[in-house]
Amino acid sequence: MKKIAAVLLTAALGVVLAPTASAHPGWAATWAASPHEPTDVFGPTWGTEGFDNHTVRQVVRTSGGGPAVRVRLSNAYGSTPLKLTGATVARSAQGAAVRPETVRHLTFGGHRSTTVRPGGELVSDVAFLPVEPLQRLTVTLYFAGRTGPATGHSFATATSYRAGGDHRADASAAAFGEKSESWYYLSGVETVDRTPRRDVVVAFGDSITDGAGATVDGDNRYPDELAERLRGRKNVVNAGIGGNRVLNDSACFGEKATERFARDALGQPDVRTVILLEGINDIGFSNFPIDCALPNPVVTAADVVAGYRDLIRQAHAKGVRVVGATLLPYKGAAYHTEAGEAVRDEVNAWIRTSGEFDAVVDFEKATADPADPDSLLPAYDSGDKLHPSDAGYRAMAQAVDLSVL
Template sequence: MKRFAVLLFAAVLGVALAPAASAHPGWAATWAASPHAPTDVFGPSWGTEGFDNHTVRQVVRISSGGPAIRIRLSNAYSAAPLKVTGATVGRAGTGAAVRPESLRHLTFGGSRSVTVRAGGQSVSDVAFLPVQPLERLTVTLYLAGRTGPATGHTFAGATSYRASGDHRADASGDAFGETSTSWYYVNAVEAVDRTPRRDVVVAFGDSITDGAASTVDGDNRYPDELAERLRGRKSVVNAGIGGNRVLNDSSCFGEKATERFARDALAQPDVRTVILLEGINDIGFSNFPIDCALPNPEVTAAELVEGYRDLIRQAHAKGVRIVGATLLPFKGAAYYTERGEAVRDEVNTWIRTSGEFDAVVDFDRATADPADRDALLPLYDSGDHLHPSDAGYRAMAEAVDLSAL
């Protein structure tokens, strides 16, 4: 009877219960976190050791609503299958708590457990939980066995919680005594979308898109602020990875943009527009040696432009619009040099004037100090002269012309 009800509900909504190569029509991305390999380069993390008889509870804020949702899990960076013993989703309460009336057990092909193949992903069946724009959800995974190193997202800017044993159905957060500011395995939340339009906006980039230095649990990243401006009229999902580059891979900062773009941006259900903000790490890393970021050659403006053209071609081949964003000022940052500033200026001029992007958003001019255009406005500077403050991220979102989306 329960399975019949599930099938009937899905038929009424016009959605598929199982993963498909293309999720359109029927589903729209409403939240995402680009997966990458676990790293301890910024200090000890749960990801490098993985989990063993742990429940991991993670809080995310979605951008748009819908009558039902599903959850996507990624095991992209593991050599072994991932056994998820059970999982739940619900509306977030305070801290690790979940509003009890909203708690739903997730199923995968009708089963409460799922094994995600090494290097692969799994999508849950439809979860009958109506959601509203800008609502905070809690996704809880119970991992009964040893997982090994965990695929995740280091710079979550949100608190995740861990408990020993099976607490996936706990409404209370009392058992969750450990915290992290990373996400693990949870790759996306998708909502039922009954409209024929492709409306999803993907913000694609590095740590500035990822929201580094914004207030933890404040949802003040620039894509969050953009979602607040749109209030559910369009979804905005975040495909930023801290330290990411356009032209070079990294074991701690993810594959280069030209490689991960298809998966992290173009494969998002219902994607219509990508905002591309990336390149400052390509410019700066040659003066900021990190072992996991090698090779870190000096990159020219012409080389970055060719990388952008590759991304433009990929987007247009999928019928997706791409908005070019100018690189923010970085004078005073740890890897700033006059040579790097000259490359940034040349790149920004090309973004503004080439006409090769479908539209342009000028984050440089929106965040620069009028007294020194090579530096962030002090109000917009988090303190490291590279990443914006909460006010700076808000100014970035306000600089986006909504009609360009």
């Protein structure tokens, strides 16, 4: 029956459902989380220890819809094979609960259990679960044995749930008594694309793209707000990592942008446009030493621009457009200095005037306090003078000219 259903769906949509292809014109990214090494730098997570006879339930919100989905899992930073006993996808209900009639067991090459090699990723077979734009989905993973440290995304601004034993098909939330604000192993959700090309937009950057300061479970990050403006006309996925930098790797804040760009941005199915907002940590970290982020060299505007040019070259080589975003005001932030302010001003001037980006979005102008342009507008400040509030993220999304996407 499953084979017959796949044939019928393929015929109806005119696409090929290739379950192991990393990118295929019949699929479009609808949600993503950039993986990195497990870390507790943002607070305690389950990632550093991993799982052992645990069920992990994770809730995401799609940006676009489609008649079927598949799920992407990452073991990019695992040193041993990841043995997944089973997984399900379903439409979300309240908290850890799901709608029982929508539960679908995921398969991988026709099998419910699978193994993801160290450093690798795996894409599920098609799951016949129609989804709508801006709909919450729940992905549940069960690990019967010990996983070791878990590749994931520590700063999720969303609640994940854990239960002892196998509860992958539970509709109820009763067994899920533990909570975390991180994602584990789950790196993408993709939908069948009815059109030859949906023009997926990837928001690429650091914690401001990741959504630091936004309401937990509110889906108020600026890429979420942008997805709401587009409402399925284009998908928007988030490739932000808190603390990430353009020019330097980190054990806690991910690989540098120039290294991870190919995987996290250009590797998204149906990507057409990237919004690049990154560089403030390169400028600020030299004045805010963090052991796990060493080295913390002082950077010049020319250094940051050289990184941008590398990213633009990578994107254009793949036929992908890059929208350059100006760096937000950060006066009063823990790592603000007058010297850093001068570098930010020079970088922003280059973004606006160089003509090297395909388009520009002026996030600085959209979020600055008119009375003190080097500072965030108080209503747009989450409280640390660096990360926007929900209202600030909404203002950022409103500043994007949709025609440039």
